[in-house]
Amino acid sequence: MVAVSHGTNDPAGQRAVSALVAQVRRVADVQVHQAFVDVQEPRVGSLLHGLPEGNQSSVLVPLLISRGVHVDQDLTEAAVLRPATRVAAALGPHxxxxxxxxxxxxxxxxxxxxxxxxxxxxxxxxxxxxxxxxxxxxxxxxxxxxxxxxxxxxxxxxxxxxxxxxxxxxxxxxxxxxxxxxxxxxxxxxxxxxxxxxxSGPLLAADEQVPRELVNLVLERFTAACE
The missing domain is CATH 3.40.50 (Rossmann fold)
Structure with missing residues (x-):
């Protein structure tokens, strides 16, 4: 799994998203990598290029709430860079x-x-x-x-x-x-x-426990893309 978020310069936003990825990594039964479409590194294309060669497929899971340019274009274009790479659905609506x-x-x-x-x-x-x-x-x-x-x-x-x-x-x-x-x-x-x-605050709050619902949703999107 490659968990792909937008990226931000805001330290609180960086901590919040990284905490979500870390929690997904703890409970997932696959390797979980973190990448970004903008602002932060590694960018998703670079990360895909850097993965070891082999027969393992990859799934890009957008940590993005809705469809848009990043999901429908950027991630679709990045997936072409590595064979057998799929793009999961955006997190929302759900x-x-x-x-x-x-x-x-x-x-x-x-x-x-x-x-x-x-x-x-x-x-x-x-x-x-x-x-x-x-x-x-x-x-x-x-x-x-x-x-x-x-x-x-x-x-x-x-x-x-x-x-x-x-x-x-x-x-x-x-x-x-x-x-x-x-x-x-x-x-x-x-x-x-x-x-x-x-x-109200955003779905993820820095330095607070990651909502279990978000972890489950990321795993649900990953599983659906694998089917």
Whole structure:
């Protein structure tokens, strides 16, 4: 398994993602390598080139929440560099992610009955936007409240506008934003500055225990790609 994340300059984000990979490595019954599509090293292409020659196949497991350029293009192109390399599905949408988001919301102070805006990074690809809307539907089913979608970049509606619209629609109610990001970093800092009364943390928190749901989901995506 090659666990491939985006990469970040944020030390907290680096620790959080590395902790997830380390936990997957502890419970997986295969070799687990860590690679990145941007910012950090090793890049996924370089790592694939450096693996020993042999008959063993590799599976690239995106530690990325939605489909987008990195999953649909970058990882697909990297997989061609080594025979018998497959690309697993992105982590989301999935009910296990909804469970972790609910935990983060409660941790931040969300109260049952409060509507939620699910804030994603954004992507130019329509499939990724569709994934976020499906994730919102799963979260709404779990929370029993309306969940809308907004984005920090590259897609509409913009998070700031979504927050303003929600406040105009119900001035007496807190605006609650759920982060739909994997780990701390630049995009999380933008979400935290969106103007909402309550913003939850990303799925992974630095220096906290890795949610078992995320470990199970990575293993599930790997197993499905092997079938």
């Amino acid at each position: 009910k296990l992610l909804a469970q972790v988001i609910e935990h983060r919301l409660v941790q931040a102070g969300w109260l049952p009955g409060e509507p939620v805006i699910l804030a994603g990074a954004g992507t130019r690809l329509g499939q990724g936007t569709q994934d976020c809307h499906q994730a919102a539907a799963l979260l709404a089913e779990r929370l029993g409240v309306p969940v809308s979608v907004a984005f920090v970049a590259a897609a509409e509606p913009a998070l700031g506008q979504a927050v303003a619209t929600a406040r105009d629609a119900a001035p007496q109610r807190r605006v609650v934003v759920a982060s739909y990001l994997l780990a701390p970093g630049y995009f999380q800092s933008l979400i935290e500055r969106c103007g909402a009364e309550l913003v």
